[in-house]
Each structure stands twice: as C-alpha cells, then as structure tokens.
Amino acid sequence: MNMQFLVDGLLTGSMIGLGAIGVTLTYSILRFSNFSHGDLMAWGTYATLMFVGAITALFGKVAPIAPLSFGWPLLLALALGMLFTGGLALLLDKILFQRLRAKGQMIIVVMASFGASMALRSLLEFLFTSSPAYFSRAIQIAKPIGFGIRITPDQIALLLLTAALVTAVHLLMTRSQIGREMRAVSQNIGLARVVGIDVARVVRFTWLIGGALACVAGVMIGVLVQIRPLMGFDMLLPVFAAAILGGIGSIPGAVLGGLIIGLSEAAAVQIFGAEWRAAIAFVILMAVLFVRPIGLFGVGER
Template identity: 65%
Template sequence: MNPQALIDGLIAGSTIGLGAIGLTLAYSILRFANFTHGDFLAWGAYLTLTLFGLLGGLSAGLGAPVHPFSFGWGLPLAMLGGAALTVLLALGLDRILFGRLRARGADVIIIVMASFGASMALRSLLEFIFTAKPVYFTNALQIAQPLGLGMRATPDQLLVIGLTAVLVAGLHLLLTRSATGRAMRAVSENPDLAGVYGINVAQVIRMTWIIGAGLACVAGVMAGLLVQIRPYMGFDLLLPLFAATILGGIGSIPGAMLGGLIIGLAEAFAVQIIGAEWRAAVSFIILVLVLMLRPQGLFGQRGA
C-alpha cells in the first residue's frame, strides 16, 4: 500500500476537521444541524478570492526559497478580510432567520428545514454572482518535496496541516481556559440554567457563529488553495463534515478534529484500494456505522 495515502489523508482531514469544529459548536449550542455551514466554506473562499484580487500588487509570490509558497502576502490579508465578511454573513443570517425562529419557539425540525432552504439560496446566489466555472487562487505550480518513507507534499499542503494544528490548539485553549469558553460550555449543557446564572446566552450564540464562520472561511480557503474554488465545494464537503462531527462526538472540539482526520484518511486509503469513484461513499458508510454502533461518538457521552 502506497504510504502517500497517509499524507493525502492528513491534508484532506485537516480541512474536514476544521470545518467540522464549527458544525459541532453550532449543533451543541444552537441545538440544530446547520446545513448552511458548508456554504460558509464556499462563501469564505470566494470572498477571500475577491479581496485577494483587489489587493493587486501584494499578490506576487513570497519568493522561494525563503518563502516557498505559491501565493503572495495578499492571500493571508485577504483571508482575514474574507473571514470577517463570512462572520458578518453568518450573523446576518442568524438575525433575519434563525434568531427569529428561536424567539418564536420554533421546533428543531423547522429550524433545520430553514437552514436547508437557506443553504440552497446561498449556493444559488453564489453561482449567480461568480458562475459555476472553477477558479483558483494562483496558477503557480509547486513540486512536491520528499518527506521520507515514500511520502511527498508541497509547501502549501504542509502549511495547511500546520495552520490547522495552530488554530485547533488556540481554540482548545480559548474554550478551556477563558471565561468565554466556560460560558459556551455552560450554554451547551443547559442554556436556560446558564441564563439564570447570569450568562449572556445571546452573546454566546454570537460567539458561536463568529468562531464557526471564521473557521469555515479558513477551511474553504485551504480547500480552494489545494484544489479549486467552486460554488458547490461546500456542499460536496457537507457529508464528510457531518460524519466527522458525529464520529468525534457532538460538542467535542478534539473529537471533531480527530473525526475529520479519520474521514480524510479513510477516503485516501479507499481511493487507493477500491478507486476514486467510491470516495463519496466512505463518509456515508462511516456515518451509518457510528450511528449504529456508537451514536454518541468517540468523545461524546451516551444520552447527550
């Protein structure tokens, strides 16, 4: 078996895991499966691409060999702006749709169906504005460098893995060592009781959207940098995102990341063993097995 599948799986799993973190936070705090999360990945990628183009002169390469990446200083700056705009999109959607449904005491199934409809609208609007033609952050070609044991990776791919590790570590510290993290965990356990104890539940909900949308933008940029940007890129990742979320356990940040890595590795090895046409089925099979054998996931609690 080609060991290259290991590095390919880690790269794909980094994107899936980062996107799954926002999904698991939304599920544990907002109490519904947010189908728009995949579209936040696509919107984040396109918004970043637009800002990247506007930055013009900063789009030049960073200059190998000191900076061996395929993009210029404009991309990190554009990604910050794209993340901010994606957050505004998520907050706006919550204000005009999900927030009103929560205020009216709507059933969870109503909110889920609303998110499904909003997902279709966001995807169609994205395709209307940017067309369905794939686009790229850069046309620069990179040569994969040997890593040992028969594995190779480009600098951009290694950057994706490293950036994911930094973001996950930072988010873990935020949720475990800060007052904001403690408030989010309290609301996740019992929002009514958290409100009684003086926690601002509305602020926690806003923070959940901010973190989820911001990470979705980064995941979208990572996917677009390594592959391509398309209006349906987030939709195509939605099943792996849900599979990683449920596999890791609802509400668990390490679980979502580990679930993403497992899904990515499973897809990479499946491509080698049975062919690329079965890649999409891997997430579905894992999802079904988890729901049958351990529905609480790897890090979840039974009955949660």
C-alpha cells in the same frame, strides 16, 4: 502500499475537521443542524479571493513567499475573509435563524438552513458563474520526504495552519471565560441564564467562530484544489459525518472525526478505487456508531 494516502488523507481530513468544528458548535449551542455551513465555506473562499484581488489592485503584484504559491496578500485576505464569513453567519442568524429559533420548532430552523444553503449557493453561481476559479495557477512540485510520500510546501503550511487553529480554538473553549460560557450554554441553557450568562452574546460568538473556521476550511480547498460555488455543499456530508463521528459538541472530536474520514477516504481510493471513496467513510461512521452511538468523544444527553 503507497503511503501517499496519509498526506492526502490528512489534508482532506483537515478541511473536513475545520468545517466540522463549526457544525458541532452550532449544534451543541443552538441545537440545530446548520445545513448552510458548507455554503459559508464557499462564501468565505470567494470573499477571500475578492480580498486578494483588492489587495493586489492596491499594492500591485506581490511575490509569493518562497517556496509557497501564495504571499502575504492571501494571509491578510484570509483574515479579512474570516471576519467577513463570521459576519455573514451573524447576519444569517439575525435575519433568519434567530426569529425561527424563538418560535421553538427546531425542524423549521433546520429546513430554513437548507433554504439558506440553496439561496447562498445560487447567489454565488450568479455572481461568479459555476466555472472554477483559483488562488494561484502556479504549479508546485511535490517534494519526496521518505516512505514514498511527496508533499508540497503549500500542503505543509496548511497542515500547520490547521494545527494552530485547532489548538487555538481548543484553548479558547477550555481556558477562556467566553469558552466556559459556551460550554455552560451547551450543557444547560436555563442554568446558564441563572448564572448570569448573556446567552445572546454567546450565540453571536458561536456564529463568529463557526463562520471564521468555515472560511479557513474553504480557503484550504481553494488553495489545494479549486474554488467553485458548490465546493462547500459537496463537503457537507463528510463534515456532518465527522461531527457525528467525533461526538456532537466535542471540538477535539470534530477534528479527529475529520481526520478519520479524510484518511479512510484516501485509503479507500488507493485500495478499492475512487468510486468507493464516500462509501468507505460512511461504513466506518456506521461501524463506530454501532459500538458507540454518541460518537468518539460524545457525552450522552443529561
């Protein structure tokens, strides 16, 4: 068996995992499934593309950092894009979700997120048309690294970026005060208030992190595949599958769930053919949930 699926799977899995962190955070802290998360990914990607354009317009063409296909403008634009997407998520909460949340019915918030998803996606198609865009049209040569595996420098860089971000978020959740407050709110919101935690601040922070990571996931897809208004929406199913597989609320779980889905999809393509891609991922999801309904790292409701 060709081992190339490992690289493909890890890359897809990273994109899915980064998206799943945002979904799992909003679910565990705000208690609703945010179906507009995929569209935040797409918005973040287009925003980053715009920032790259602005930086190029300001500073002229910048040579890529050899051997990568992109230079510092993309990294700077990504940082700005993360801020933008975090801000967009905050805005969405402010004008839409927050009011509906106050009324209590979670299903209404979930439906509203569907609506937000469609509106965001249509707006992107209106602004940028549905034809694909690219960060770079340069073609990268994949280098063999043994065991029949080939990988491009971009892919290596993005895998490292994912690992760094996931570690950073994990440390933030376990070591920092805001992380402890987020965990406290997700475990018992009433007690969190009694303890003196400003829940509204924790909610804002959750949106910022979720939005920022959605942007990174989108940009990864943009760099490795292409940029389309539907790119995020198409990821929604695997992203939710990863969050559920890992156990809702668990950040390591979301990442591991993403990697499992990504790897099994890639393996399925190789073994059974491309048309089985999604089916195999969901068979695995269901199999895990049969044995462990709360997901790999999940904890039961208390």
